[in-house]
Amino acid sequence: MKQFLYFIRKEFYHLLRDRRTLFILFGMPMAQILIFGFALTNEVKNSRIAILDNSKDEVTLSIIHRLEASRYFTIAENLNSYAELEPVFQEGKIRLAVVFPEQFQNSLLHTNEAPIQLIADATDPNVANTLINYASAIIMDYQNSMKETKEFPYVIKTELRMLYNPQLKGSYNFVPGVMAMILMLVGAMMTSISIVRETELGTMEVILVSPIIPIRIILAKMIPYLLLSMVNIASILIISVYILEVPINGSLSLLLFECFLFTLTALALGLLISSISSSQQVAMLISLMGLFLPTVMFSGFMFPIENMPMPLQLLSNLIPAKWFYYIVKDVMIKGTGLETVWKETLILIGMLVVLLTISIKKFKVRLE
Amino acid sequence: MSMEAAISVSDLTKRFGDFTAVDGITFDVKKGEIFGFLGANGAGKTTAMRMLCGLSLPTSGQANVAGFDLYKEPEKIKKNIGYMSQKFSLYGDLTIRENNRFYGGIYGLTDQQIKEKTQFMLEHLHLEDQADTLVRALPLGWKQKLSFSVSMIHDPKIVFLDEPTGGVDPITRREFWSMIYEAAHSGTTVFVTTHYMDEAEYCDRVSIMVDGKIEAMDSPSALSKQYNAKGMEEVFVQLARKAIRSDN
């Protein structure tokens, strides 16, 4: 047992001596959570638009005024002719153009009908779609206000309730994803590199001839990163709760248990990678390409899985981060308990057992 | 400076913060001489050598290498010296021929010259069959001999060898030293650091550094006589014992 503690101490020295690496390992979660929490949002607001008003009457002015007042739009250009449209789009100055024809108010009052044309820069189809929706809604609103004086019979009123995230904050979605990302990165990438480095430097042989049992070598390698990950979890949760104001609605101990479980899975993956890579560079590449990207892509926090083609959807089931993301979303934000996440938890435990068995077997093979 | 001196150093000092790695050393190395530069680990040998090669800037003192001033003409010095570092410094992922082409090329040899040199080197080292193998696939002894040959590819006036025979077997070491003798015969000055005292005996003159200073400098036989010792080994142990600095 004492031997074992010496080992763990040695691993900690490795970790703590390399300041640059350590700085990044701690800095990464902070930076990510702040970027995701504050800067990245799928929401569309303050989009620059252009107005081409060929009519310049009361109605067009009040519609323009309503567009300007909404938080979705900022009027960046006022154009005078249709020919000016293409250049402003091409220089990337605007995302949407609103075109009023001549005699807009007149035709609206006399023929009860007038057209508006919305031209969107559809290079980003989602933004284009959303902007057209928002602009249409504002124009419809205006149209309805024109006839507001009239009473309508048979009204269906809809009451709306936003569950779990009434302020519609992006961070509710991102925090669980960032946790999966960080734990995967620190757990798998760093463990795999640290083991391969010892093989590369030749110190692994020295350790192997010592009387310590191989399984303990593995454990000693894992414990510092396990602790580091737990520190990262704590800092992510603290930032989430106190800075991003994302609550922990469910049981904290269940959440921590699930984090612990996922970290172990990541460490087991790291171990597996280390046993199949010949050099640090290879380990790094496999971790990046084989783990990190899939974690970002297929956990579902950045890109909706249901939009992917079937083969990719099936593939996503193999990614531990996907299950962990479900669990954290449920426990942390929806506030549900083990009764809703037991299935995901069992899947993670199953993955852990399989990975650990394979990697310990692989590791032993290499010793002989 | 006499025309006979290939390297002439006076009061050369290098400090890293509070630590004085090299403490005012003064010596001359004659042309065509094999000059052994001895010292315990951490005595300052490598630092001194790195300064002479232009890899590290001295804190103070003067030095003249191959007829050029260390401060004013470092680029001219570089054209006229060869260097073989402790670390293996050929590219493992290039073949022997390609390494030669690279190093020959950056010293400004013509294609014809490189070709002749390479042919000569391959024959000399009996590596004709290996010309197109990747260097990393060669055994250590061959790699070392190859490194030395490559550092001589541009016929430098002086060649600096930093512990060239570390980790090689005795036979290869002997072969290596015969290569050094050949180089010296053809007029190249050899400046070599080593840990092996039997190798020190092969040198024309040796200096022994202790704690950043040169404690003794003469031919091996004269030193043995002066310290009343059987060989360089005893001389070295007597001097090195005085060291305060420990191994770093």
Added chain:
Amino acid sequence: MRTLRILLEKEFRQIFRDPAILRLIFIMPIIQLLVLPLAADYEVKDINIAIVDQDHSSYSRQLTDKISASTYFNLVIYTHSYNEAIRGVEKDMADVVLQIPPSFEKKLIKENEAKLFMALNAINGVKANLGGVYLRSIINDFNGEVRLDWLQFPRFNPQPLIRISSINWFNPLLNYQFFMVPGILVILVTLVGSFLAALNIVKEKEIGTIEQINVTPIRKHQFILGKLIPFWILGLLVLSIGLLLARIFYGIIPAGSLLTVYLFAAVYLLAVLGLGLLISTYTETQQQAMLISFFLMMVFILLGGLYTSIDSMPKWAQIFTMFNPVTYFIEVMRMVVLKGSNLYDIRYHLLIVSGFGVFLNSWAIINYKKRS
């Protein structure tokens, strides 16, 4: 000149002999370009809805039919218990709950007003928002139908109607891949320029060959050029492979001139190579270089506007993106490839990125020490 040629010869030999680099250069673009655009699709479709029907009237059934017939919604739960529906949301089976309360039909007809309750899983705010918008428009339609049932049309004064027509320029089919692929090309070029270049230089440091180089008469600028030029060429090569793949697999043919793309890429690569060089001067081992480049790349890419619109970012993030070379290239790629912008349209981008190039390279060269 000859020294430079010799240096380049050596670099290319090494690069083309390293299977890991070759894999990175040829396989990474293929995988990234094939998988990423397929996977990265934000479009909100197939919203799962749970309907709590506590009315069981003909109206409630009509509304349910109307919703399940729409293309946006999948009816996954139809129940009379609100709790069951909420449990469906908890289990992620449903995104939206619509509750039709008891005597909905009666109230609508007798009291002229009835209420519906909608609950949205708002963890993914965008999805919730859009789900709400879609559902409301269906309910509005339904409301109109109900009115038509009970009222004679002529009794109504015709209302003013604004007809809104929308046109999608540059990508009329709203193909999401057209948006993603040019951006991913930028990421690939950036990775080659900074990541690989930094690793390559640090590797010489770690192995020790840089010492040997430093005692030779090679000049600082020759060595640096010898390192930069190969990766500059590789970057352009990866760009070409990427453009070719984009054409083959996605039918993306640049609307603007290829020359503009290459000109900008050539200047952009100088800037990111400068970044790679800079990273290499600050690190000692490959591991450090990899971690630092990885970290920087992550920040640059996420805040480069690849996935999310920069306009929507908070002010501080928008200011940051102004100093992010990746932002400019992503913008230029989308402008030239999709909109057909010309050199004049991207003049400011070009100018700014040249500025980055000069700044980063000078910093790196000053920091690169041949002799300590």
